[in-house]
Amino acid sequence: MTATDAPSQQPKIEWQTGLVKAIVAETSRVKSIILQPARWSGHWPGQHVDIRLTADDGYQAERSYSIASPPEERLLTLTVERVEDGEVSPYLLDELRVGDALELRGPIGRFFIWSRTCGGPICLVAGGTGITPLMAMLRHRRSSLPHIPASLIYSARSLADVVYRDELDTMARGDRNLRLAYALTREHPSGWNGHRGRVNAALLAENSFTREQNPTFFICGPAGFVEGISSMLVKLGFNPLAIRTERFGPTGA
Amino acid sequence: MDRPPVSRGFKSKRWPSEAARLPPGQYLTTDFPVLSAGPTPAIRVADWKIALQLGGSLLGKWTWDEFEALPQTTITVDIHCVTKWTKLNTVWQGVRFDDLLKTVGRSEPPDAFVMAHCDGGYTTNLPVADLVAGKAMIATRYEGLPLAPTHGGPARLLVPHLYFWKSAKWLRRLRFMPKDEPGFWESRGYHNYGDPWREQRYDGD
Structure with a gap:
């Protein structure tokens, strides 16, 4: 709980492009999206990534999604539930296809993790x-x-x-x-x-x-x-x- | 930075009319979501005290009734959570940091940084410059009602121009310190300062 070190300046967690390798229907409202990140230095179970969508007029929407895959796996799995009237989840569930690029950055969070x-x-x-x-x-x-x-x-x-x-x-x-x-x-x-x-x-x-x-x-x-x-x-x-x-x-x- | 790739098939759903009040990467909510690292502590106002400290020495200490008797201010502000929601026009009542300093007979803050300490062990660090001149208060009422425990009641810090994790819930102690030190989230991957308009979400942003 205590932190006595002076604030450290870490490198920025940069946006990168993930390639959608597979989409798995989990339940009627939930799908898993399996991504190949451009680069990945590993994560702890419990961490999340931020996803960013960009429309052709430049409009952007960002959301956070927890990572469902363990650090042992090379591909990242995000599991997404439909939020009715949502802006991002309906796109991820209905529009996104295998082979699409998806902007992401992560891994994020160092508290809700099991190490x-x-x-x-x-x-x-x-x-x-x-x-x-x-x-x-x-x-x-x-x-x-x-x-x-x-x-x-x-x-x-x-x-x-x-x-x-x-x-x-x-x-x-x-x-x-x-x-x-x-x-x-x-x-x-x-x-x-x-x-x-x-x-x-x-x-x-x-x-x-x-x-x-x-x-x-x-x-x-x-x-x-x-x-x-x-x-x-x-x-x-x-x-x-x-x-x-x-x-x-x-x-x- | 390179232009981000267009997401095939993603339609711009809304540039809200309040878009100018939305920091980058944020979306509007009308709910008031709850986010905390652990259980909500049960705090009785009869047992509640709040303290202002300079290093190890006490500058002031207030019981609930004493704190309620301090000058009260009401403000209407937009709040921005690092998890990406923004809520507009929230109304808070409480005691401004400036008034707390005045009450202990300080015209100038004694140090450049403050650590906020809370029930449950949570801490967050702030430059004093971000607390003075009406920028921050210790809030005890939200929309005219006593602040609910899940939202930090009986009293939380309110620093609306920074991401909302800086507005520490269940506040019990503000400690002046000469040097900056990271608090709870600040030592767990989140940005040390947290300006939503510069999208300082995570360490390195």
């Missing part, structure tokens, strides 16, 4: 597409740090809205150190024996390790979701300084 020094266990709590930066952490863990105990509590409207579901299920099936709990808030398939409704304190307590294990929490989702989860965790007695949050609102576009 080896954080260690574990880690408890990840996702609301909707808040799963994206947490997926980068889980993919990194699978590739490089599988011995670190982890849990993911993932709240989605329905099973069909769970992004990366097959990959998550496969990941959890073969891994005794990874616990996976879905909370389905609106619709559940018949015979669903997972959690129904919003994430509550009982579900958190059951899947978040003990206070003695001193887990680090990464919570990402809509502002109200993050607010609710983080205050429940504080009430459960977890150290507020071990709870890291990333919030996005409906204006994320």
Whole structure:
């Protein structure tokens, strides 16, 4: 928390052009865009990039998107959810094609990141597409740090809205150190024996390790979701300084 | 810089009528999004105190009631978050930094920089020049109502001409310092000064 070094002058994170290599439909509202950046010196799981679109009259729009791919992968994956009436997400979902160029700069952010020094266990709590930066952490863990105990509590409207579901299920099936709990808030398939409704304190307590294990929490989702989860965790007695949050609102576009 | 490539098929949706009030890379929102690094602290005004410090020594300290009795100012300003939203015409009430200095009998600030310290361990650094002459206040009301905890209540710093992370939530202490030091985000990849009109988002911008 303390920083005593004099302000450092880092080189500017320059805009560069990424080449769209693939686009994957994840759910009815979500796609992953897989990019080949012109140059990339690596990133930490949890970081984001800025995307910039330029219209032919010079009008520009910028937005931030979390990176879903782990540092081990050569290509960058951004996972984008449609924001109705949005300016940037409908373009990325409906207009962007494989082979297009997309301006980006990054990686950005040095707080909502999981690095080896954080260690574990880690408890990840996702609301909707808040799963994206947490997926980068889980993919990194699978590739490089599988011995670190982890849990993911993932709240989605329905099973069909769970992004990366097959990959998550496969990941959890073969891994005794990874616990996976879905909370389905609106619709559940018949015979669903997972959690129904919003994430509550009982579900958190059951899947978040003990206070003695001193887990680090990464919570990402809509502002109200993050607010609710983080205050429940504080009430459960977890150290507020071990709870890291990333919030996005409906204006994320 | 080279001209950025045109995004094939991207239509200019809006040059808003307020475009002149939008710093580069920002878009307008009418919501008030919440952004914080961690949980919202629960702060009771009965326990709340705010302090003005010079190095290790105390220049002044106020309880909630004492702080509420200081001269109040209301301002209407545009605010700009580094995550790219801009909100126009926000109305804040609180105590100007100038009035706080006056209250402790200082006509001139004693040092060139300030570190703001907050509940939850958050800090942010500012040149004093960006706090004086009506440029900053400690805000306790937003749109006429007590400031909500998620937006930094009971009291937050308000420095509207810089990116909004400089307007630290849950403010508890302002500490003068002779030399600049980076705060929380400033030592985690964000720009040390944060002028939205020069798009100083990240270190090196």
